[in-house]
Amino acid sequence: MSKTIRTEAVDRLFEAILCLKDKEECYTFFEDVCTVNELLSLSQRFEVARMLMDHRTYLDISEKTGASTATISRVNRSVIYGNDGYELVFSRMIEKGVMPPFRSEESAPSHKEEGGEEA
Numbered sequence: 001m002s003k004t005i006r007t008e009a010v011d012r013l014f015e016a017i018l019c020l021k022d023k024e025e026c027y028t029f030f031e032d033v034c035t036v037n038e039l040l041s042l043s044q045r046f047e048v049a050r051m052l053m054d055h056r057t058y059l060d061i062s063e064k065t066g067a068s069t070a071t072i073s074r075v076n077r078s079v080i081y082g083n084d085g086y087e088l089v090f091s092r093m094i095e096k097g098v099m100p101p102f103r104s105e106e107s108a109p110s111h112k113e114e115g116g117e118e119a
């Protein structure tokens with residue numbers, strides 16, 4: 001049985017998030033909605049995705065974020081095979097100037113999964 005995230009409750013949650021006006025309101029809301037560990041896990045995955053898109057190695061990502069290689073691999077699958085949500089948000093953040101552009105592929109090392117497979 002496949003779970004769908006498209007429910008009325010999720011719609012209401014997203015509408016609530018879209019009502020937030022600034023980072024301080026985000027802190028206020030998310031501190032109420034999420035546990036500290038949930039919020040830190042979400043932010044860690046987001047940072048892992050950013051670093052993957054910046055062509056960082058698994059080792060570098062793990063050292064800088066504390067994420068396990070299993071977490072990095074799961075996020076990498078979302079970056080490669082997901083719905084392009086990370087790409088959408090990162091491109092908007094770059095356009096707004098709140099995040100620097102990614103390194104070019106020519107100057108970046110390719111990231112390899114454990115066992116030497118291309119990620």
